[in-house]
Amino acid sequence: MEKLSGGRDGIYRTRNHVIRPANKTSRTIHSLLTHLHRQGFHQCPKPIALDHEHETVSFVEGQVDNSPLIGNIASKQALTSAAKLLRQMHDASASYIDSLEGNETWMFPVREPTEVICHGDFAPYNLVLNGEEAVGVIDFDTAHPAPRVWDLAYAVYCWAPFKTHEFDKMGTLDDQISRALMFCKAYGATKGMLSNLPDAMIERLQALVSFMREEAEKGNAAFQQNLEDGHHLAYEKDIQYISQNKQTFLTELMK
Incomplete structure (x- = not known):
């Protein structure tokens, strides 16, 4: 093996x-x-x-890149094909909502309105590539029922990416907004989703930090280590970064 x-x-x-x-x-x-x-x-x-x-x-055949956004995973083709995969996955999951009985076990809380099953971690490291084309999605552990924009918000955060850590950041704010717009267009986001996107990104990251703290308090060793390593501090910096540039981002989204 x-x-x-x-x-x-x-x-x-x-x-x-x-x-x-x-x-x-x-x-x-x-x-x-x-x-x-x-x-x-x-x-x-x-x-x-x-x-x-x-x-x-x-096994989903292809390449999975765990490094920062460099090489094939940073390409516009990877970005747009990933967005299209997210839309296809959401559309396929929508009918699953009707079959839910309420006794399902999800890692993350269910969020209303339950439009689709969100992947929960639609980040570059969970996409499988064939060259520059995203051809697969893996690791559904964090999947949960939620609005489409909840998944789109975290995906845009990861793929733009709106990150400040030296290891993860990429390009200028203009570059990040441009990539975000490409992702949203390829997904087919509605005006309603776009108008809510910056706030949803902030709320999504706040929920992630809260989840990390709650799990650590329950004795989850992995999340205790994450907090000790300061992962939550990076998310909190990113929340501040998105908040500071929210109006600029929203203006471009709504053009």
Whole structure:
């Protein structure tokens, strides 16, 4: 078996399958992935098996880049094709909302209005590329029912990217807004979504920091380490950065 880097520990590939540690959300996520495939969205892992300790899903062929936005992952083609994949995934998930019984287990809280199933972490490191083309989406652990703009907000934050950390930042504010506009256009965002996007980005990051703190207080070692490493401080700086430039960004979105 080949150990896969990035994400959680204990993830292995064997031939065309990926074996991962199971968690409390695995059964719900397998049900979601099965639904997406039934709806014709095949650019995500397909459930194979699940027990108390491990889950097995199909391997999505291509390149996954865990580095900052450089090379193929930074291209306009990767940006726009990722946005189109997000739209396709959302559209395929919309009919899953009607089948929810209320006993599903999600990592993140359900948010109203529940228009689609959001991926929850539609960042470059969770997209699979073929050259500069985004051809797959992986790691649905953070998926949850929410409005479309909730997922779009975090995706734009990651892909523009509106980040201030030296390791993650890219380009000027004008560059970031330009990339954000390309992503939104490729997704097919409505004027209503665009008018709410900057506020949704801020709220999404605030919710993430709160979630990290709550999990750390519950004794979650991974999030305790994240806080110790100062990950929340980077998000808080980004919240401030987006807030400071909110009006400029909103003006361009609404042109």
